[in-house]
Amino acid sequence: MSSASAQRLSVHSRPTQTERRARSRSALLESAARGLSRYGYGNLVLEEVAREAGYTRGALYHQFKDKEDLALAVIEWVNENWMREVGEPAAQRTDPVAELLALARGHAVFCRRDIARVVMALRLEFAGQDHPVGRETERIWETGIKRCARLINAGRKAGSIPPGPPARAVALALLGALEGAVIALAGHTPHDELLAACAVAGVLGIDSHAEPL
Amino acid sequence: MSSASAQRLSVHSRPTQTERRARSRSALLESAARGLSRYGYGNLVLEEVAREAGYTRGALYHQFKDKEDLALAVIEWVNENWMREVGEPAAQRTDPVAELLALARGHAVFCRRDIARVVMALRLEFAGQDHPVGRETERIWETGIKRCARLINAGRKAGSIPPGPPARAVALALLGALEGAVIALAGHTPHDELLAACAVAGVLGIDSHAEPL
DNA sequence: TACCATACATACGTGCATGTATGTACTAAT
DNA sequence: ATTAGTACATACATGCACGTATGTATGGTA
Numbered sequence: 001m002s003s004a005s006a007q008r009l010s011v012h013s014r015p016t017q018t019e020r021r022a023r024s025r026s027a028l029l030e031s032a033a034r035g036l037s038r039y040g041y042g043n044l045v046l047e048e049v050a051r052e053a054g055y056t057r058g059a060l061y062h063q064f065k066d067k068e069d070l071a072l073a074v075i076e077w078v079n080e081n082w083m084r085e086v087g088e089p090a091a092q093r094t095d096p097v098a099e100l101l102a103l104a105r106g107h108a109v110f111c112r113r114d115i116a117r118v119v120m121a122l123r124l125e126f127a128g129q130d131h132p133v134g135r136e137t138e139r140i141w142e143t144g145i146k147r148c149a150r151l152i153n154a155g156r157k158a159g160s161i162p163p164g165p166p167a168r169a170v171a172l173a174l175l176g177a178l179e180g181a182v183i184a185l186a187g188h189t190p191h192d193e194l195l196a197a198c199a200v201a202g203v204l205g206i207d208s209h210a211e212p213l
Numbered sequence: 214m215s216s217a218s219a220q221r222l223s224v225h226s227r228p229t230q231t232e233r234r235a236r237s238r239s240a241l242l243e244s245a246a247r248g249l250s251r252y253g254y255g256n257l258v259l260e261e262v263a264r265e266a267g268y269t270r271g272a273l274y275h276q277f278k279d280k281e282d283l284a285l286a287v288i289e290w291v292n293e294n295w296m297r298e299v300g301e302p303a304a305q306r307t308d309p310v311a312e313l314l315a316l317a318r319g320h321a322v323f324c325r326r327d328i329a330r331v332v333m334a335l336r337l338e339f340a341g342q343d344h345p346v347g348r349e350t351e352r353i354w355e356t357g358i359k360r361c362a363r364l365i366n367a368g369r370k371a372g373s374i375p376p377g378p379p380a381r382a383v384a385l386a387l388l389g390a391l392e393g394a395v396i397a398l399a400g401h402t403p404h405d406e407l408l409a410a411c412a413v414a415g416v417l418g419i420d421s422h423a424e425p426l
Numbered sequence: 427t428a429c430c431a432t433a434c435a436t437a438c439g440t441g442c443a444t445g446t447a448t449g450t451a452c453t454a455a456t
Numbered sequence: 457a458t459t460a461g462t463a464c465a466t467a468c469a470t471g472c473a474c475g476t477a478t479g480t481a482t483g484g485t486a
Binding site for chain 1: 461464465466
């Protein structure tokens with residue numbers, strides 16, 4: 001593991017073990033993400049996940065402790081990608097309203113892949129339960145809510161967002177409407193971005209035609 | 214069954230058979246609706262449904278052919294209630310925008326009961342499958358989409374809704390955002406109505422402060 | 427009262443998906 | 457080349473939930 005040959009990126013000698021492991025893990029994660037997005041946790045059947053990735057359940061149970069562990073890994077994986085592709089770019093904006101709208105558009109684009117509904121589906125499935133998977137999705141959701149609520153408060157202080165219901169309630173409506181709209185618009189590639197932004201703007205009570213890009 | 218005693222509404226003699234049947238059917242339907250809303254179809258366990266209604270699975274299988282039949286009955290039941298409490302009242306409005314906003318507010322109020330997520334949950338669970346339950350939810354959803362699309366077209370002709378993406382895409386975003394927002398706002402009773410209307414108004418591209426009530 | 431039908435409960439059989447245990451090919455180091 | 461360890465496949469065991477079959481009590485009718 002610490003030898004030179006184990007660390008080399010085989011360009012193309014035969015694949016090394018860690019490389020092989022990483023490849024199959026990626027394939028399994030992606031397949032599981034699609035599956036979770038389509039069927040949810042309970043209806044997800046691991047044999048199908050493995051088959052779609054080109055393996056059998058043996059590979060799955062070699063890389064992941066159990067179904068729950070797999071789901072948690074998928075959630076973490078999706079969340080990391082979301083942060084990189086949506087969360088962090090949006091954070092560049094200085095204006096709270098601009099950041100919120102950037103989040104909306106970015107999320108719409110992000111969800112054009114079939115990974116879209118992973119979080120929404122799991123959150124719905126485990127709402128009110130005390131399952132580890134449910135707790136994790138809830139944690140991620142709560143992080144988003146807090147971020148939006150902060151931005152809403154900031155925007156209200158700056159005067160760019162009119163007063164209204166408590167920031168947390170607005171944040172809940174904002175993210176809920178965003179997810180719902182994006183899921184309903186799956187496949188309507190040109191319009192999803194604009195309509196997601198419009199929905200968010202509406203919840204915020206601002207004029208959606210004000211912000212370009 | 215056709216005798217006088219079978220048709221009398223027992224006020225309070227002992228309950229008649231048809232009455233008894235109707236009572237237990239109602240209890241089972243309501244319990245199943247809550248269950249479907251919480252857990253979805255696959256995760257719904259019939260023994261729990263029966264127990265929460267005060268019966269056993271025997272009663273369930275006496276009234277419904279199987280799990281699928283039960284789910285379809287729940288969907289029909291929820292849809293009828295929705296039509297009566299939300300759909301028809303909103304249809305009284307003459308202005309398309311007013312009707313759309315009435316739908317939003319009405320749906321928010323309707324979903325304060327825990328039946329809220331039945332349609333959304335089932336639609337997500339069976340999206341892209343060819344299950345009878347999925348087809349039925351899809352049919353109801355499509356009905357809503359068509360209704361909204363017609364209203365959007367009417368509103369655009371009347372000038373009360375600005376031009377934008379195709380009416381169907383806007384309708385998808387509208388209903389998606391509405392469902393998402395309402396679900397996310399579950400329990401936030403005073404604000405759900407207003408925020409649902411705001412989300413819808415935003416998708417339509419209109420000023421949400423224009424319409425009172 | 428005697429009899430039948432209906433509303434339900436209990437008991438049983440079955441399938442499917444998960445998790446585990448075992449077996450096999452491939453890699454890597456001595 | 458031999459041997460150890462890793463990546464996977466195959467085979468087996470368990471459990472849970474569905475559906476069905478049977479039993480029991482209550483309502484309806486003659």
